[in-house]
Amino acid sequence: MSIRSRVARFAAACIAAGSITGMTAAHAADTIKVGVLHSLSGTMAISETTLKDTVLMMIEEQNKKGGLLGKKLEAVVVDPASNWPLFAEKARELLSVHDVDVVFGCWTSVSRKSVLPVFEELNGLLFYPVQYEGEESSRNVFYTGAAPNQQAIPAVDYLMNEVGVKRWVLAGTDYVYPRTTNKILEAYLKSKGVKDADIMINYTPFGHSDWQGIVSDIKKFGSAGKKTAVVSTINGDANVPFYKELGNQKISAEDIPVVAFSVGEEELSGIDTAPLVGHLAAWNYFQSVDVPVNSEFIESWKTFIKNPDRVTNDPMEATVIGFNLWAQAVEKTKTTDVDAVIDALPGLETPNMTGGTAKMLPNHHLTKPVLIGEIRDDGQVDVVWQTESEVPGDAWTDFLPESAVLEADWVDLKCGNYNTKTKKCSGQNY
Amino acid sequence: MRQLLEGMSAKVSRLLMLLIMLFVGVATYQPLHASTDYEDVIEAEESLVDTALPADQTEEFSNALAQLASASFSKKEDLTSELVAKRFPGSRGVLVALLENQLYADKSSGKVLILSEQDGEKTYHDAISGELIADGGSDKKRITTNNSLRKKLRGDIAIFDLHSEDRNVRLGAVQQLRDVVDQSVATMLMKQQSIEKDDDVIEEIRVTLAIFDLGSEDSEARLAAVEALDGELGNDVFNQISALLHSEEDKEVIKAAQATIKRIEGKRDFYSLLETAFFGLSFGSVLVLAAIGLAITFGVMGVINMAHGELIMLGAYTTFVMQQLLPDHIGLSIILSIPAAFLVSGLVGIGIERGVVRFLYGRPLETLLATFGVSLILQQLVRTIFSPLNRSVQTPEMMSGLLRFNEVFAVTYNRLYILIFTFIVFAGLWLILNKTSLGLKVRAVSQNRQMARAMGVRTARVDALTFGLGSGVAGIAGVALSQLTNVGPNLGQAYIIDSFMVVVFGGVGNLWGTLVGGMTLGVATKFLEPHVGAVVAKIIMLVFIILFIQRRKQGLFPQKGRAASGA
Numbered sequence A: 001m002s003i004r005s006r007v008a009r010f011a012a013a014c015i016a017a018g019s020i021t022g023m024t025a026a027h028a029a030d031t032i033k034v035g036v037l038h039s040l041s042g043t044m045a046i047s048e049t050t051l052k053d054t055v056l057m058m059i060e061e062q063n064k065k066g067g068l069l070g071k072k073l074e075a076v077v078v079d080p081a082s083n084w085p086l087f088a089e090k091a092r093e094l095l096s097v098h099d100v101d102v103v104f105g106c107w108t109s110v111s112r113k114s115v116l117p118v119f120e121e122l123n124g125l126l127f128y129p130v131q132y133e134g135e136e137s138s139r140n141v142f143y144t145g146a147a148p149n150q151q152a153i154p155a156v157d158y159l160m161n162e163v164g165v166k167r168w169v170l171a172g173t174d175y176v177y178p179r180t181t182n183k184i185l186e187a188y189l190k191s192k193g194v195k196d197a198d199i200m201i202n203y204t205p206f207g208h209s210d211w212q213g214i215v216s217d218i219k220k221f222g223s224a225g226k227k228t229a230v231v232s233t234i235n236g237d238a239n240v241p242f243y244k245e246l247g248n249q250k251i252s253a254e255d256i257p258v259v260a261f262s263v264g265e266e267e268l269s270g271i272d273t274a275p276l277v278g279h280l281a282a283w284n285y286f287q288s289v290d291v292p293v294n295s296e297f298i299e300s301w302k303t304f305i306k307n308p309d310r311v312t313n314d315p316m317e318a319t320v321i322g323f324n325l326w327a328q329a330v331e332k333t334k335t336t337d338v339d340a341v342i343d344a345l346p347g348l349e350t351p352n353m354t355g356g357t358a359k360m361l362p363n364h365h366l367t368k369p370v371l372i373g374e375i376r377d378d379g380q381v382d383v384v385w386q387t388e389s390e391v392p393g394d395a396w397t398d399f400l401p402e403s404a405v406l407e408a409d410w411v412d413l414k415c416g417n418y419n420t421k422t423k424k425c426s427g428q429n430y
Numbered sequence B: 001m002r003q004l005l006e007g008m009s010a011k012v013s014r015l016l017m018l019l020i021m022l023f024v025g026v027a028t029y030q031p032l033h034a035s036t037d038y039e040d041v042i043e044a045e046e047s048l049v050d051t052a053l054p055a056d057q058t059e060e061f062s063n064a065l066a067q068l069a070s071a072s073f074s075k076k077e078d079l080t081s082e083l084v085a086k087r088f089p090g091s092r093g094v095l096v097a098l099l100e101n102q103l104y105a106d107k108s109s110g111k112v113l114i115l116s117e118q119d120g121e122k123t124y125h126d127a128i129s130g131e132l133i134a135d136g137g138s139d140k141k142r143i144t145t146n147n148s149l150r151k152k153l154r155g156d157i158a159i160f161d162l163h164s165e166d167r168n169v170r171l172g173a174v175q176q177l178r179d180v181v182d183q184s185v186a187t188m189l190m191k192q193q194s195i196e197k198d199d200d201v202i203e204e205i206r207v208t209l210a211i212f213d214l215g216s217e218d219s220e221a222r223l224a225a226v227e228a229l230d231g232e233l234g235n236d237v238f239n240q241i242s243a244l245l246h247s248e249e250d251k252e253v254i255k256a257a258q259a260t261i262k263r264i265e266g267k268r269d270f271y272s273l274l275e276t277a278f279f280g281l282s283f284g285s286v287l288v289l290a291a292i293g294l295a296i297t298f299g300v301m302g303v304i305n306m307a308h309g310e311l312i313m314l315g316a317y318t319t320f321v322m323q324q325l326l327p328d329h330i331g332l333s334i335i336l337s338i339p340a341a342f343l344v345s346g347l348v349g350i351g352i353e354r355g356v357v358r359f360l361y362g363r364p365l366e367t368l369l370a371t372f373g374v375s376l377i378l379q380q381l382v383r384t385i386f387s388p389l390n391r392s393v394q395t396p397e398m399m400s401g402l403l404r405f406n407e408v409f410a411v412t413y414n415r416l417y418i419l420i421f422t423f424i425v426f427a428g429l430w431l432i433l434n435k436t437s438l439g440l441k442v443r444a445v446s447q448n449r450q451m452a453r454a455m456g457v458r459t460a461r462v463d464a465l466t467f468g469l470g471s472g473v474a475g476i477a478g479v480a481l482s483q484l485t486n487v488g489p490n491l492g493q494a495y496i497i498d499s500f501m502v503v504v505f506g507g508v509g510n511l512w513g514t515l516v517g518g519m520t521l522g523v524a525t526k527f528l529e530p531h532v533g534a535v536v537a538k539i540i541m542l543v544f545i546i547l548f549i550q551r552r553k554q555g556l557f558p559q560k561g562r563a564a565s566g567a
Helices: A002-024 A045-064 A084-097 A109-121 A152-163 A176-191 A212-222 A236-248 A292-305 A314-333 A338-344 B002-028 B038-050 B055-070 B073-086 B091-099 B147-161 B167-180 B183-195 B199-213 B219-228 B235-247 B251-300 B308-325 B330-355 B364-386 B413-435 B437-447 B449-454 B459-481 B491-506 B511-532 B534-551
Strands: A031-037 A072-078 A102-105 A126-128 A141-143 A167-173 A199-204 A228-233 A258-260 A280-283 A349-351 A357-359 A371-375 A381-386 A406-409 A415-419 B103-106 B112-118 B121-126 B140-142 B402-404 B410-412
Touching (some): A031 A084, A045 A072, A045 A102, A045 A236, A045 A292, A045 A314, A072 A084, A084 A102, A084 A109, A102 A314, A109 A126, A109 A141, A109 A176, A126 A314, A141 A314, A152 A176, A152 A228, A152 A258, A152 A280, A167 A176, A167 A212, A167 A236, A176 A199, A176 A228, A199 B534, A212 A228, A212 A236, A212 B251, A212 B511, A236 A258, A236 B413, A280 A381, A314 A338, B055 B091, B055 B103, B055 B112, B073 B091, B073 B147, B091 B103, B091 B112, B091 B147, B147 B167, B167 B183, B199 B219, B199 B235, B219 B235, B219 B251, B251 B308, B251 B437, B251 B459, B251 B491, B251 B511, B308 B330, B308 B364, B308 B459, B308 B491, B330 B364, B330 B459, B364 B491, B402 B413, B410 B413, B413 B437, B413 B459, B413 B511, B437 B459, B449 B459, B459 B491, B491 B511
Parallel strands (some): A031 A072, A126 A141, A167 A199, A167 A228, A228 A258, A258 A280
Antiparallel strands (some): A280 A371, A349 A357, A371 A381, A406 A415, B103 B112, B103 B140, B402 B410
């Protein structure tokens, strides 16, 4: 196995190195360089390739408008190949070899954790576009995806208040995002008076495909006479066999709804949606939201990618918002200098794609609306509930005692984890 | 020699045909209980829409419908209750259309329309008058539903369906009403019970009424209800009786209820054991299916083929392509995929053997690296051709759903078919290896290459065919896996480790070892899983295999003879 993974890394590095040299050779120095750090091969390629294309689309559009500060934007694309240590290497390469002014990248939390020390050491600027578990705020990172209070908590609220759910299954893939999210959710549910016996927590390995036993357990757990729901932080590929098994064991969304935090339009486009109809997804954006700004976005994406069947999704929206905010900050400060841009970003606003406004907060998170949708048979999602206004992202959750006292504020406090009890910044940057 | 080989391949193809026929036989078997098909009912209902309504009722009906278009979900629930209570002739049609996502509101005229689709052509009918509305580009908005509304709609429609001509529809209706039974529904059921002719429906009504009676004021009635439910296993019965125990004061009822609960629990434990065993066998069958091709290439030939997983993946993609070619015959396409996947993966396998592996016999480390390279190439090839996204392979109707033995024990059809399929593939392979001349040569070459060559066996050709056979079987496994998991470029990687694990555990070079090994691992994993979780269960199994291999280096079924001693 170790030989296998080493070989994989070497091969991936070769491919990636080849692509970079090809890409950057011919360009002059007088451009603004935008780094793109998304996996183009390996497990995560499925999700991340789309985000690479989104950044390329934004760059193309910006260049059509004349670029920024009179300079053209130039993309520097690297491929970290779904390999977490390689993410750090590639980040270092982007910052020190290619000298990029900003990086858009990462999907999984483990890849973000891997590049974080590099960005802080070399003072880079990273826009991270995916919903994540929170418990982090770095000066060099802007989190344009949802924090738990912008996705998981409202989804649970919806189930509790609107659907009347009394019993909870927290099912997740065994890694940092589901573990932390479920820890927060468990604490939150208990604070709402849910008993231990009414919470079932289950973890499965990456790419788990034999769900018979677990689904049968969920079925038994859910047939105790109380309304039951599954909160799923199951990641990527494992979702398909999971939903298939639910369908086969005749568990319908009307009996035991499953609310998923990582199943979006893009993931739905690759699978047979029949067993998923009626199950829920919680995001901050859905393609089905019927507002002019969204129709425009969808149209320009389909034109750019030259495929009328491609869909848009939440992390794409987050990438677009991040890009627009960065462009705005550069124009405001008239420089691409990282420190100036970081200082200029908090407080900036840009329209989101659901008809509202995204505002960058001092804790480097955004304000976002929360939408709960039911999956349709065509792979799109019907919004069944949404928050009345945007919810500000909270880096440190209020539902874990050790995090409740922490606060992130890069404007006044200049600290990512200020302890409001001891009145001290822990000194650690993330 | 050529004749021999031809004769052999004829035998192989005959066996294959047999395999396919068996599968067709299994596949065309239809489950007994078909689910209620609302689409048919819409059509039956459409004639009803035409009947003229009194003017005031028409107005009431159209008022309710007009509100439906813009109401919130909870308001929609009230409106649908009104439709049920008032029993307009068109009520049921509207409710069914709403449930089926076929109810639209015309934005300009405010009319509510029912969509019906025939052969891909969409037509809209006015929900009140039933007249055809021309689809002239007007702006229509689908009236949306949510889970709780859909659940309520099923109950609402069941009230209408209780008087259906079709006994299956009536049966479905009573089952649906069980969740929502109240006094008015109970009265309705009693009425139906008195005129019902079908035994199954009568039985279903009896149980439903007994569940309702558990909540009765009269302790006699409650006792009678508990006794009437004796012999039922369902969750709702169990839950209702347990709930009754909490509030019950009458001693006799408590005694009867406790006895019933105890009996149900005993039965449940037994069936849950049975269920876990089935899950284990089914998981084991997937392991065996994935590993059995490897049992030939690695087990019999001794080639460490890291591209084995990718050959499985190619089989799965073949299924996808077949479905694209035959979009209207999902079931047929799966059956045709089996020989197609065998050919595709088999040919690629032969290609790998002729192009790479044959230069590296006797150098396991180089073979490992080279085939690993091949696996990366195949993955990237698939990514380039089919995109890195997962492809969607549909499950045919006959393979989805449950085979219900009773209310607490049911097995899923897809798993059952795959379990049977595994045994068929195993039997087929065993016959090929033991009863055909190819099998004889394969065994001869694997046991003593020089001697086999001296006897006139063309070892190079046998090598290629054996590798092709193992690879082809991997392709067949891919067809089965496409029904369970994602069809994507990484499909193979997920199974390669497990496959090697099974082959090594079962004993290299022994098909029986692979079967017993895979099944053992499957059952053990599934019995461990509920106690320690899926992650730890996997770790325990790996540790167990490591320890086992320490004690018995040859696996479960060690190969005897010259090959075993490394000659």
